Amino acid sequence: MIKATIHKTLRSATGKMNLAIELDFKRGQFVTLYGPSGAGKTTTLRIIAGLLSPDKGSIEVNDCIWFDNERKINRVPQQRKIGYVFQDYALFPHMTVRKNLEFALDNKQDKAIVDELIGIVELEELQDRKPETLSGGQQQRVALARALVRKPEVLLLDEPLSALDIRMRSKLQDYILKVHKKYHLTTILVSHDIGEIIKMSDVVYKLQDGCVEKVGKPMTVFASNQLSGKFQFVGEVIDITKEDVIYIVTVLIGQNVVKVVAQEQEIVNLEIGDKVIVASKAFNPVLQKIEA
Known part of the structure; x- marks a missing residue:
């Protein structure tokens, strides 16, 4: 103690x-x-x-x-x-x-x-x-x-x-x-x-x-909101690309690069270099920006 x-x-x-x-x-x-x-x-x-x-x-x-x-x-x-x-x-x-x-x-x-x-x-x-x-x-x-x-x-x-x-x-x-x-x-x-x-x-x-x-x-x-799921990883956003009506967010997690499909409301305040939590929700990956 x-x-x-x-x-x-x-x-x-x-x-x-x-x-x-x-x-x-x-x-x-x-x-x-x-x-x-x-x-x-x-x-x-x-x-x-x-x-x-x-x-x-x-x-x-x-x-x-x-x-x-x-x-x-x-x-x-x-x-x-x-x-x-x-x-x-x-x-x-x-x-x-x-x-x-x-x-x-x-x-x-x-x-x-x-x-x-x-x-x-x-x-x-x-x-x-x-x-x-x-x-x-x-x-x-x-x-x-x-x-x-x-x-x-x-x-x-x-x-x-x-x-x-x-x-x-x-x-x-x-x-x-x-x-x-x-x-x-x-x-x-x-x-x-x-x-x-x-x-x-x-x-x-x-x-x-x-x-x-x-x-x-x-x-x-x-985390601003508590996330639940089978996995949670912390990474850094290295790219955000729009494809039709969705966005592809590329996240560096350790030495691995992961691409996550995101909706517009998920990336509104997201920028390259931001730290994020990648978690699962109803079998779909979700992103949450970390408030440093």
Whole structure:
């Protein structure tokens, strides 16, 4: 269980912003912070990690107080059982893959966890290589494994997949979900990718100007109307073509291109580049624009 009330005055090039958010979710959930740049997502992660202190508030994780300004409690990052994966990987360039993981070990910790993690994220053939010889996806797997070495209670992910191509991003999403479930983690992800959020998250907090604008299950947060059906996929509109009295909407879903027949009323507010949900209704596919 994580309960947090966070207040902090932030200053940027555009002026002052007051971060004032409340988080309350269960242990073991996969939670995503979503919103535009500057909404306070990364700052919230840094505060939970203890890398930044709020002006006031409290953070409680699994019945342990990590921060409470009134009681003058502020645990340092080393006292908070967290794993943190940064967007830029932050690996040690002079160390091999294995050495990067071993460096994260606690003094009294069994090294067997390193072998276990190398196996889970499929780094066996890369363990003696240095980061500069690895691809972006391979480096991200190393960063993920290193964040898990000390068996954290909370895994923090700050847009870890944003620089990767669609195929590699999808594969790493699967790795993250695998370790999230295997180690019974509570995971907090920062992401701008709606498809990624819907695939991975139990709960989404939509932030705007330092406040929580909306919270709920991904389909509740992003869909204006609830859709039911045997399938639901998220994709991006890449073409809209009129054929006689109907429209053909071409949607990119992952690495697949799907063509959906639509009526005029379905495409009135639809443009190329929009994110949509493709769902089934009475055996016919329907489109719904995602309100980001």
